[in-house]
Amino acid sequence: MSVRPAFLPESRILVQLSDFHLFSPPPLRLGDCFSKRFYGRLVWQRRRHELDPEILAAMVEDINRQQPDLVAVTGDLTHLGHRAEYLQARKVLDDLGGPERVMVIPGNHDAYVPGAWENNFSLLGDYLAGDGKGLSDDFPTYPVLRTLGEVAVIGLNTAQPRPLWLATGRLGEKQLVLLAERLEDCGRRLQARVILIHHPPIPGVAGWRRRLSDAKDFYRVVAARGAELILYGHIHRELRTFLWADQRPVPCFSVPAAAARGRSLSRRSRYHIYRLSRNPDGSWRLDYTIRRWSVAGSVFRDEISGSYSCSAVGR
Secondary structure, eight states, X not given: OOOOOOOOTTOEEEEEEOOOOXXXXXXXXXXXXXXXHXXXXXXXXXXXXXXOHHHHHHHHHXXXXXXXXXXXXXXXXXXXXXXXXXXXXXXXXXXXXXXXXXXXXXXXXXGSSTTHHHHHGGGGGGGGOOTTOOOOSSXXXXXXXXXXXXXXXXXXXXXXXXXXXXXXXXXXXXXXXXXXXXXXXXXXXXXEEEEEOSSOOSTTSSOGGGSBTTHHHHHHHHHHHOOSEEEEOSSOSOEEEEEEETTEEEEEEEOOOTTBOOSSGXXXXXXXEEEEEEOTTSOEEEEXXXXXXXXXXXXXXXXXXXXXXXXXXXX
């Protein structure tokens, strides 16, 4: 069990997990054979042994012992976007502490076919909402902002139905304009800005079939306005890298699928703990711990820890 460290009063503890890929489709119908969901079933049959719901349950218990200020889920809660899968996801989120402690953004599997996300997003309730706003019947407006004292968590939506064989994502011009405004506004208030995005914003991390199609536009926004931390999922492996804003690095982290046994060690189930705190000069410090599923002990253990100075443009 990890012990929560004593930081300055301004510090905030965030946890990131991603890509549940909960699978619970209704019985197969003739029409389903001509749907992308049929292809998704075939993929699941081939890889079903890679995901273990008991690992996800153990992760939830371990996260709750950390007592984080916020749990961020970076998309792909469902596998085919069926209603039953959304209901399963709701149960996992409830077990993580409820909407006041958990923030969710969608992934491409949550919008696997047209209507999947729009018809079911309300089942996730206030987990999608920003500051002071409950979820109405209207589709959420992105970016969504959740404020934790001096930490601003900004949720984006890259999910969209795509043709067979494609798993690309896109932000779109409107969302990018609003993101620039949000980053600038939070920057003026000297908040630590944490961006949640499902598709990797780093060039070359995902192949052409799975890329963020407007990643270059996203990069230009971050380079101009700044950010302190970017969290993403989608690639099902642990990766730490950077984007650059005014010659200053912005740490970018991805995590594997939450329930993954792991075809390789880099793909085995992990979640990340991030601690954001003020340095004496007013800049931000990021301390992180990666907890990995231990096959031998059937528990999560600390794998690696580190820290960055993560102040960005305009600081």
